[in-house]
Amino acid sequence: MPARIIVNLEPAGARPPVPPPHTGPAVNAALLAALRDFGEADLSSALHETRPPKPFSLTPLLDERNQRADASSGKVRFEVGVLVDSLTAPILQALAATQNVRVARCVYRLAAVGIGGAESFPGLATGARPADRWTLRIATPVAFFTAREEGARRIRPFPEPEWVFADLHRKWNAFAPEAALDEATGQAITRNIEVADYRLTMAEHLLKSGVAPARGSIGTITYRVADTRRSTAQVQRSLDALVRFAAYAGIGDRTTIGMGHLLPRSR
Structure with a gap:
């Protein structure tokens, strides 16, 4: 839970x-x-x-x-x-x-x-709405870090929708396999979510002592289903459940040292 x-x-x-x-x-x-x-x-x-x-x-x-x-x-x-x-x-x-x-x-x-x-994972799913638009208020810098096999280590500070929702989807299924979200949700994440609006600025965040701070984005960003005709109410509920889950999990990388914290949503 x-x-x-x-x-x-x-x-x-x-x-x-x-x-x-x-x-x-x-x-x-x-x-x-x-x-x-x-x-x-x-x-x-x-x-x-x-x-x-x-x-x-x-x-x-x-x-x-x-x-x-x-x-x-x-x-x-x-x-x-x-x-x-x-x-x-x-x-x-x-x-x-x-x-x-x-x-x-x-x-x-x-x-x-x-x-x-x-909230339990089933409760998050049950309380979700068939929404097609979500605004996140990001209080601490969010960023995604490349892996060693991707060349020079780089920081990607813009919260791209596919990265944000795919990471939440991965965490949800890892910690709640009994309530895993279906394949259609994963397909919507990679094919049918886009940025509708954003008001973001760059901010620094320390990763560890003695190393220069990393940089990430803070502010607000709105995501939406790009084509609602290619989406179902159930998929939209699953996406909404992931946004609700983000209040606990944070978004992006390094969330265990304070990055990617979201403020409560206003309904």
């Missing part, structure tokens, strides 16, 4: 800490440390070492404006997207047992931790 865990933080000292501009990898390290300290060292190692698709996503430190936390932030939080049932309880318990959270050089006290949303 995909779930979204929200971790609210407050200053551990008299003065609010000023976080560095990039905290995605540090939040990842803080989550894994919380699991180790709670006695879940094997799970912490597994989450670190498993190859994509990984069963969780993370945000960097965010504030009440859904922007990177900085000196002007009134409230600070991070979110964990959990994509498999077995992870929700240990992550919740480990975070709830954590008094102080260290993110880079900043130390915070845990103010509250809870579920911000949860």
Whole structure:
């Protein structure tokens, strides 16, 4: 069951800490440390070492404006997207047992931790609409990275519809084989989705310490079914279910260190 865990933080000292501009990898390290300290060292190692698709996503430190936390932030939080049932309880318990959270050089006290949303895969499918247009609000940079066998390593910062939906389709089928989406959905992704509009800008995102930040897109982008005559209501529901799933999984690559986080959809 995909779930979204929200971790609210407050200053551990008299003065609010000023976080560095990039905290995605540090939040990842803080989550894994919380699991180790709670006695879940094997799970912490597994989450670190498993190859994509990984069963969780993370945000960097965010504030009440859904922007990177900085000196002007009134409230600070991070979110964990959990994509498999077995992870929700240990992550919740480990975070709830954590008094102080260290993110880079900043130390915070845990103010509250809870579920911000949860839906089963069948529930995501059942609640989907036969829509033919979707607008995504991208809060942290989204990008796709080429593989070693594709020549020089390159970053593709534009969220092409085929890449976005194909990646969500792959994750859905990997984590919910009992509710796998049919072949017609995959064909629609590669043949019948296009960009209808976008308002995107480039932004940097740190992948790891000591390496120059990568770049990706933030803002809004609207996708649509290119030819509704070549689509069925069931396929459109499946595509809508993938967009609903994206709120937990994120979009693009490096979602476990804070990239590709989406803001809640307004219905």
